[in-house]
Amino acid sequence: MVTMPHTQPSRPQPPQTSNTEPTVSYPAHDQLPDPSAGQVFGPQIGPLSQARPGSLAAAVHAQGNDHRRLTAEFEHRTGIGWHQPTPTAALTALPELPAPAALSASGTRSGGRAAPARVSVLLPARNSAGTLPLVLDALQAQSAADHFEVIAVDDASDDATAQVLRKHPRVDRAVRLADRIGCAAVRNVAAYLATGDLLLSMDADMVLPAHVIGDFAARSRPNAVLIGFRHNLRADHAGTPNIGAAGWLASPPAGTPNLAADHRVRWTPPAGVPMFYSGQVYEKAFDGYPLDHTADLAMLGHGRMYYDWDLPRMLVTCLAAMPRAAFFDVGGFDDAFTGPGWGCEDTHLGAALISAGCTIVPLRQAVGWHLDPPDAEHTWKNKLAGFSQRLQSMQDLFHQPPPTGRSADLTQRAQQFLRGAVTLR
Numbered sequence: 367m368v369t370m371p372h373t374q375p376s377r378p379q380p381p382q383t384s385n386t387e388p389t390v391s392y393p394a395h396d397q398l399p400d401p402s403a404g405q406v407f408g409p410q411i412g413p414l415s416q417a418r419p420g421s422l423a424a425a426v427h428a429q430g431n432d433h434r435r436l437t438a439e440f441e442h443r444t445g446i447g448w449h450q451p452t453p454t455a456a457l458t459a460l461p462e463l464p465a466p467a468a469l470s471a472s473g474t475r476s477g478g479r480a481a482p483a484r485v486s487v488l489l490p491a492r493n494s495a496g497t498l499p500l501v502l503d504a505l506q507a508q509s510a511a512d513h514f515e516v517i518a519v520d521d522a523s524d525d526a527t528a529q530v531l532r533k534h535p536r537v538d539r540a541v542r543l544a545d546r547i548g549c550a551a552v553r554n555v556a557a558y559l560a561t562g563d564l565l566l567s568m569d570a571d572m573v574l575p576a577h578v579i580g581d582f583a584a585r586s587r588p589n590a591v592l593i594g595f596r597h598n599l600r601a602d603h604a605g606t607p608n609i610g611a612a613g614w615l616a617s618p619p620a621g622t623p624n625l626a627a628d629h630r631v632r633w634t635p636p637a638g639v640p641m642f643y644s645g646q647v648y649e650k651a652f653d654g655y656p657l658d659h660t661a662d663l664a665m666l667g668h669g670r671m672y673y674d675w676d677l678p679r680m681l682v683t684c685l686a687a688m689p690r691a692a693f694f695d696v697g698g699f700d701d702a703f704t705g706p707g708w709g710c711e712d713t714h715l716g717a718a719l720i721s722a723g724c725t726i727v728p729l730r731q732a733v734g735w736h737l738d739p740p741d742a743e744h745t746w747k748n749k750l751a752g753f754s755q756r757l758q759s760m761q762d763l764f765h766q767p768p769p770t771g772r773s774a775d776l777t778q779r780a781q782q783f784l785r786g787a788v789t790l791r
Contacts, residue, residue: 413643413761414669414676414717423669425721425768430667431677433590433725440585449730451577452584454509485514485583485687486562490552494570495526497737498534500618504573506536510580514566515539517556520790522546532790544786550699550711551783553683557690557698558780565690567683572596573618573735574685581732582687589692591716591724594685594732595631597623615737623733630680631657633673641674642757648673656680662728680726681716685734692722697772701779702759707752710760721768 417423437448446456487505491498505516518531520542531540539559543552557565564586566579582592599619626632633654640647656675660666666677696718703711716726 413757413764414678416765417669418765420767421765422717422721422768423764426678426717427669429720429723431720431725432664432667433662433727434664436587436590436725436727444584446584448585451575451731452509452580454580456584457510457513457580484562484586485510485564485566485579486557486560486690487514487516487579488553488556488560488565488567489516489518489570490521490549490556491518491523491527491531491570492521492546492549492552493523493525493527495523495530496739497571497573497615498527498530500573500615500737501570502530502534502536504576504618505579506534507576508574508579509576510583513583514579515560515562517560518570518790519543519552519556519559521549521552528788528790537791540790541784541787542790543783544788546706547783548703548705548707550703551705551779554698554776555780555783557693558777558784560690563690564687565693566687567685568734569684569736571737571739572684573737575622575734578685578732578734581729585727585729586687586689588689589724590689591681591692591719591726592687592732593681593726593728594687594734595623595625595628595728595730596682596684596734596736597625597627598736598738599623600738619735619737623735625730625733628733630675630682631655633675635674642753643679644671644674646674657728657730662730663726666726677720677726678713678716680728681712681719683712683715684736685732686712688719688724692719692724694773694776695771696722696769698776700759700763700769702763703756707756709753710756714760714763717764718769722770 414423414426417427440446441448444456446452489501494501502516508514515538516536518537518540520527520531520540522543522545528540528542531537531542541555541559543555547555553567564582566582568574578594582594585592599615633656634651635641635648635654637648637651654673656672657663660672663677663680666672666675666680669676696715699711699715700718703714720726
C-alpha cells in the first residue's frame with residue numbers, strides 16, 4: 367500500500383485542433399514526465415509494475431501511445447476535427463453494408479462469408495428487455511445507418527430479451543445461447559458472427575447520439591483502438607422522462623450526455639481507501655482529470671500511470687471499437703473471464719491489444735447515456751461479488767506471454783458456445 371500526494375497541476379484545456387494544418391500542441395516524447403517522479407504520474411505499483419521479460423506486462427511497457435500523427439493526419443485529410451461529430455455528408459465515402467451471410471440453426475455461418483462491412487456493432491444482452499428498445503431505437507436513428515450491422519447475442523436471458531431482438535428491425539443478426547456464459551464470452555461470440563473490419567463493442571443499456579457510429583467508422587485505422595465514454599443515468603434521476611412500469615426509462619433521456627460524467631475524464635477518489643487496481647491510498651479526496659492530464663492518453667504509453675490509471679484500464683467495452691484483425695489475433699477476451707461476473711476482462715484485452723501494437727485513442731464526442739437499472743445498488747453488489755478472483759486472474763495473465771496467433775482458438779470457442787443456440791434473426 368502506497369500513500370500518494372493529492373496535489374496536482376491546474377486542469378489544462380483540451381488540445382486545440384485545426385482543419386487545415388496537421389499540428390497539435392501535445393508535448394514531444396522527450397518532454398513526457400518521468401513516471402517515477404512528480405505528483406501526477408506516480409510510481410508504477412499497479413498490476414503491470416512487475417514486468418518480467420517476455421511477459422504481457424513487459425510488452426505493454428515496450429509500447430508508446432503517441433497517436434498525434436494519426437489524429438493530425440485525419441484532421442488534415444478530412445477537414446474534420448478529431449473530436450468533432452462527423453457530418454453525415456462525410457460518411458458517403460464509406461462502403462455500404464453488404465447483405466449478411468445466412469446463418470444455420472446453430473447460429474454459425476452458411477453459404478460463405480459476406481464481404482466486410484464497415485462496422486459491426488457487438489451487442490451482448492442478458493435480461494436487457496428493459497433497455498433494449500431505447501438502445502435499438504437510437505441505433506436505428508444513427509446517421510451512418512447504411513454503414514453498420516448490429517450483431518446481438520442473448521446470454522440465455524430469463525426475460526423478454528429474445529423477443530425484443532427478434533422483432534426490432536435494426537437488428538441484423540441475433541442468437542439466443544442455450545447456456546449463460548458471461549459478457550466477455552458473449553462478446554467473443556458476437557465478434558465471430560460479425561462481418562465488419564471494425565468491431566464496435568457496446569452495452570445493451572447504452573443509448574447513443576445519432577453521430578456516434580459515424581464517428582467511429584470515419585476514424586477507423588488498422589492499429590487504433592477507439593474509445594468512447596458514458597454518462598451513467600439512473601432511472602429515478604431528477605429530470606428524466608417518464609418511467610415505465612418496471613422502473614426503466616420509457617423514452618430517451620433529454621439533453622446531451624456529459625463527457626465529464628465518465629470517471630476516465632473526471633475522477634474523484636476517496637481519501638484513505640486503497641484503490642482496487644494499484645493499492646494507492648490518497649491523503650485527501652481530490653478531482654483528477656485523467657484524459658486532460660495525459661494529453662488524451664498520449665502520455666500513458668510505456669506503462670506510465672496517472673495515479674490509479676494506466677493505459678489498459680482506459681479500454682472500457684461499454685463503448686469501444688477495435689480492428690477485427692487485432693481482436694482475433696489476441697484471441698478476444700480470455701477464457702479466464704468466461705462465466706458470470708464483472709471486471710478486469712476489458713483491462714486485460716486492452717493490454718493484449720497494446721502489446722499487439724495498437725494505440726488507444728479517445729473520441730471525446732462519442733458519449734452515450736448508460737442507463738442504470740432501477741435496483742442499481744443491488745445489481746452492483748452482485749457484480750462485484752467475484753471481483754477479487756477476476757483481478758487475480760488478470761494479474762496472472764499479465765505475467766504470461768502476450769497472446770498472439772489465437773484467431774483459430776477464438777473461432778473454436780465461439781462455435782462451441784453456439785451449439786444449441788437459437789437463431790432469432
